[in-house]
Amino acid sequence: MKNPNTFLWKEAIPGGSHWSGVIRRGTTLRLTDMAGGANAAVLFYNLEEKLERYNMADTLKCQHTFRLTKGHACHSDMGRIFCCITEDTTDWNDTVCGLSDAELIRQKYGVGRYQELRNEMFRSGLDGMLVELGKWGLGMRDVVSNINFFSKVTANSSGELEFHPDSSKAGDYVDLSFEMDTLVVLSAAPHPLDPSRTYHPGAVKLATFVTSPEVAAACTKIAENARGLQNTERFYAYGGEA
Amino acid sequence: MSAQNLVESKLEPRLAAVDEVCAAGDPWVKVVKKGQVFRIVDLEGNQAVDTLFYNAHDAEERYSATDTVRRQNMLYLTTGSRLYSNFGNVMLTIIADTCGRHDTVGGACSAESNTTRYALEKYPMHSCRDSFLHALAHDPVCKHLNMSKRDIPSNINFFMNVPVSEEGGLDFADGVSAPGKYVEMQAEMDVVVLISNCPQLNNPCNAYNPTPIRLLVWD
Numbered sequence: 001m002k003n004p005n006t007f008l009w010k011e012a013i014p015g016g017s018h019w020s021g022v023i024r025r026g027t028t029l030r031l032t033d034m035a036g037g038a039n040a041a042v043l044f045y046n047l048e049e050k051l052e053r054y055n056m057a058d059t060l061k062c063q064h065t066f067r068l069t070k071g072h073a074c075h076s077d078m079g080r081i082f083c084c085i086t087e088d089t090t091d092w093n094d095t096v097c098g099l100s101d102a103e104l105i106r107q108k109y110g111v112g113r114y115q116e117l118r119n120e121m122f123r124s125g126l127d128g129m130l131v132e133l134g135k136w137g138l139g140m141r142d143v144v145s146n147i148n149f150f151s152k153v154t155a156n157s158s159g160e161l162e163f164h165p166d167s168s169k170a171g172d173y174v175d176l177s178f179e180m181d182t183l184v185v186l187s188a189a190p191h192p193l194d195p196s197r198t199y200h201p202g203a204v205k206l207a208t209f210v211t212s213p214e215v216a217a218a219c220t221k222i223a224e225n226a227r228g229l230q231n232t233e234r235f236y237a238y239g240g241e242a
Numbered sequence: 243m244s245a246q247n248l249v250e251s252k253l254e255p256r257l258a259a260v261d262e263v264c265a266a267g268d269p270w271v272k273v274v275k276k277g278q279v280f281r282i283v284d285l286e287g288n289q290a291v292d293t294l295f296y297n298a299h300d301a302e303e304r305y306s307a308t309d310t311v312r313r314q315n316m317l318y319l320t321t322g323s324r325l326y327s328n329f330g331n332v333m334l335t336i337i338a339d340t341c342g343r344h345d346t347v348g349g350a351c352s353a354e355s356n357t358t359r360y361a362l363e364k365y366p367m368h369s370c371r372d373s374f375l376h377a378l379a380h381d382p383v384c385k386h387l388n389m390s391k392r393d394i395p396s397n398i399n400f401f402m403n404v405p406v407s408e409e410g411g412l413d414f415a416d417g418v419s420a421p422g423k424y425v426e427m428q429a430e431m432d433v434v435v436l437i438s439n440c441p442q443l444n445n446p447c448n449a450y451n452p453t454p455i456r457l458l459v460w461d
Contacts, residue, residue, distance in 0.1 A: 051392060055349065056307075056347070057347060057348055057350070058349060058352075058358070060412055061414065062355070062359055065410055066407070066410045077354070079357045079358045096312075096347050097311060098309060098311070099308070141302055143328065144395050144396065145396045154410070155406045157407075160317075192312045225358075228358040231358065231362070
């Protein structure tokens with residue numbers, strides 16, 4: 001699905017800023033890197049039971065992968081699937097490096113307060129997440145290993161990590177087709193390993209549209225994902241009127 | 243810090259303040275004070291030891307796999323690795339390691355992930371998260387800190403081998419551990435150690451035969 005006919009809504013998140021909201025099952029969220037070099041740090045929670053949350057380890061080991069891209073699914077810690085990645089114009093999204101925090105931002109970029117910079121202030125990934133989580137009664141205990149969409153980090157055979165700054169270009173996008181009613185929490189602050197010396201994180205555009213039936217099964221080529229979707233269907237199973 | 247930094251310890255087990263055995267499939271909880279040294283021994287080899295650490299005074303501060311990985315630019319743990327909390331503090335430092343490589347991205351098995359990874363019918367099999375939840379429900383230290391499922395983040399798998407390729411592949415390989423191999427760490431703050439001695443029978447992380455571990459603490 002390259003160009004859906006109708007978007008339900010669109011919103012631009014300036015670099016460094018943060019957002020949270022609910023994406024319903026059957027809806028696709030498209031994240032677009034507007035200027036290149038953006039990082040979209042994202043966590044997922046089951047809207048009905050927010051103790052159920054994105055699980056990095058289950059996502060990686062169910063799919064025998066270290067990177068996330070088209071055809072992969074984002075697994076919860078309860079054996080279900082929040083969403084399938086149904087399109088990805090990059091080839092790699094990181095999920096092991098976590099979030100930048102206030103100390104890291106200060107060390108790398110110096111002090112950037114609201115007093116001087118207004119909304120260009122230097123925000124961190126962790127602080128953005130905590131603000132958004134607080135709106136839903138969640139907090140530090142609910143911060144787990146997140147996904148960093150648009151960021152590519154490889155590991156060599158000794159385990160040394162390498163951040164690839166040019167992985168995502170202007171206009172690159174990722175489609176997340178949701179299978180659960182999901183609380184999405186997002187920060188567009190810099191990736192913690194981004195070597196840039198100046199604070200200018202890229203903006204991220206959000207757009208949603210109805211998932212088309214032909215992409216719905218895109219991640220089921222992996223048997224683990226097919227079973228995860230079975231578990232997800234059980235969660236929403238409803239007998240209807242007798 | 244390089245991979246496989248093999249360093250032996252000079253500490254003598256007969257002088258340890260704590261010397262216990264944790265059976266396969268059991269949880270284990272202990273407070274380790276700042277300055278104490280904590281050792282896990284893989285008694286029979288190829289045993290995955292799923293481990294979490296918490297600030298003993300406030301469980302909101304806990305081991306963070308992502309902080310540990312990104313602050314040291316290193317995916318695997320061995321001698322010299324610092325184990326960071328979600329507040330950016332060093333909780334423990336690995337000071338001896340005769341195994342050479344430990345995992346922190348593979349997570350803990352659960353009844354639910356066993357259904358997706360293997361078959362829906364695997365749900366009743368014992369799992370690490372069941373052991374964690376059992377400990378949280380019964381152990382006085384965990385109860386005192388009001389710990390719950392909310393407090394279970396990504397863990398360390400001591401002795402487990404999860405090689406990642408440059409192309410982005412990830413495997414659960416046969417263990418690099420062997421009988422008697424150990425890993426030893428010094429506590430940099432008062433920590434609660436929460437262990438599940440992994441009962442997984444569906445993959446080679448325990449060589450299909452979960453076995454006991456020995457746990458020692460020196461003052």
